[in-house]
Amino acid sequence: MAASAGGARRKLEEGTRVGMGATALLLLLLPLMGELVAGGKMKVVEEPNSFGLNNPFLPPSNRLQPKASPSPVAGPAHLFRLAGKCFSYVESMYKYEFCPFHNVTQHEQTFRWNAYSGILGIWHEWEIENNTFVGMWMRDGDSCETRNRQTKVLLVCGKNNKLAHVSEPSTCVYSLTFETPLVCHPHSLLVYPALPETLRRKWDEVEQLLYAELITKQGYKKWLKEIFEEAGFFKLTGEKVSEGKKTKPQHLEFDSLGKCNKEYKELSKDLKRLTDLLTQHGISYETSLNGNRDDNRATQAVVTEKPALTVVSKADWHLRGDTGTWNDSL
Numbered sequence: 483m484a485a486s487a488g489g490a491r492r493k494l495e496e497g498t499r500v501g502m503g504a505t506a507l508l509l510l511l512l513p514l515m516g517e518l519v520a521g522g523k524m525k526v527v528e529e530p531n532s533f534g535l536n537n538p539f540l541p542p543s544n545r546l547q548p549k550a551s552p553s554p555v556a557g558p559a560h561l562f563r564l565a566g567k568c569f570s571y572v573e574s575m576y577k578y579e580f581c582p583f584h585n586v587t588q589h590e591q592t593f594r595w596n597a598y599s600g601i602l603g604i605w606h607e608w609e610i611e612n613n614t615f616v617g618m619w620m621r622d623g624d625s626c627e628t629r630n631r632q633t634k635v636l637l638v639c640g641k642n643n644k645l646a647h648v649s650e651p652s653t654c655v656y657s658l659t660f661e662t663p664l665v666c667h668p669h670s671l672l673v674y675p676a677l678p679e680t681l682r683r684k685w686d687e688v689e690q691l692l693y694a695e696l697i698t699k700q701g702y703k704k705w706l707k708e709i710f711e712e713a714g715f716f717k718l719t720g721e722k723v724s725e726g727k728k729t730k731p732q733h734l735e736f737d738s739l740g741k742c743n744k745e746y747k748e749l750s751k752d753l754k755r756l757t758d759l760l761t762q763h764g765i766s767y768e769t770s771l772n773g774n775r776d777d778n779r780a781t782q783a784v785v786t787e788k789p790a791l792t793v794v795s796k797a798d799w800h801l802r803g804d805t806g807t808w809n810d811s812l
Contacts (some may be wrong), residue, residue, distance in 0.1 A: 548585065549630065550622040552605040555583045556714035557615060558676045560664055564643070569660070571645035578602075578648045580658055586620045586633045600624040602656050603633035607717040610710060615671040626654035633658055639666040673715070681709050694763050 555565050564582035571578045577589045585604045590597040603620025610616065616636070623631030633656040640646065640661025647659040665671055674682065688705040691697045697705070710716045760766075 546587065546599060546601055548601055548604055548622075549624075550604055552584050553607060553717050554714055557608055558670060560670065561637075564662070564664070567643075569643060569645045571648055571658075573648055578645065578658070580635060580645050580660060582618070582635075582660075586623070586635070586656070586658065600631070602631045608710075608715045609634065610673055610715065613673045615673060615676075615715075629654060631656070635660055637662060637665045637671065639663065673710070676715075677709070677713055681713055685709055694765075696759070696763070 555562055561582070565584070568579050568581040572591070575591045577591055579587045579589070583605045586602040587600065588602050589599045601623045603623040606619045606621040608615050608617070609619055618635040618637070620633040620635065621630065623633070631654045635658045638659060638661055641663060643662045644660070645658060646661045649657045651657055669675065674685065677685065685706070688697070688702060688709075692699070692702045707716065711718055
């Protein structure tokens with residue numbers, strides 16, 4: 483009994499010495515650990531987790547899937563170099579990614595198994611005001627209540643290409659500010675220089691018609707909209723696309739002489755109004771009367787000359803949407 487008691491006492495003493503040694507070692511290491519914590523910084527992981535919609539083990543139906551394809555790259559040619567690149571911005575628990583001429587996405591930076599990752603918009607078209615590109619619209623994003631998410635990207639001058647700010651002015655409508663040195667020149671976002679030569683001439687003719695008061699301001703805006711659609715700055719609507727199919731011309735036919743005479747009088751009034759308008763503005767024209775003996779139809783044609791374009795000197799030439807004069811030093 484005495485021997486066993488002595489052995490237990492020795493084991494207890496050895497355990498006590500080991501415990502005291504471990505405690506002393508920890509006391510020695512604590513200052514070193516404090517220096518490491520004070521001198522180093524904790525790294526925050528900014529990549530989205532792999533537990534939500536980005537999980538590669540989930541079926542494709544649960545991953546990010548766009549509802550539409552991006553529109554073709556269009557706009558100022560010097561911005562085309564941004565295509566194929568992406569820029570990220572982290573705010574609070576969300577990471578936003580902007581890929582010019584492609585899409586805008588949002589990723590929740592949490593460890594929840596169902597963390598949100600979604601598309602806030604797909605490249606759709608430009609927004610143009612005062613003949614200047616003011617923003618890129620990303621539409622047809624993920625569903626949000628009764629509509630789709632959409633984002634407007636504002637381009638502002640900056641030293642580097644970076645996504646600088648993200649906000650949500652209204653529900654499911656986002657606003658991004660993208661800084662880039664590519665828009666620092668005062669003419670960098672003008673629409674007129676970005677048009678091909680044929681559409682520039684068309685715009686010049688429309689400007690002349692507006693100046694001569696041959697079209698209204700509403701008609702002028704309609705013409706510009708068609709020019710921008712043809713250039714790819716605006717996306718064609720479904721109706722415009724369907725209009726591309728050729729349809730057979732329809733001829734006016736009347737089932738009675740009375741209806742024919744009534745229509746003839748209406749057309750004569752319109753013709754007189756147009757000829758008076760041309761005369762008022764000093765635009766020359768000539769009329770010819772062509773008769774057809776077979777069907778007793780008479781057609782009066784008005785042949786007009788295209789308004790002459792105003793020619794100005796280079797010193798007085800202004801770019802569309804610009805308030806300054808041309809400077810050869812630029």
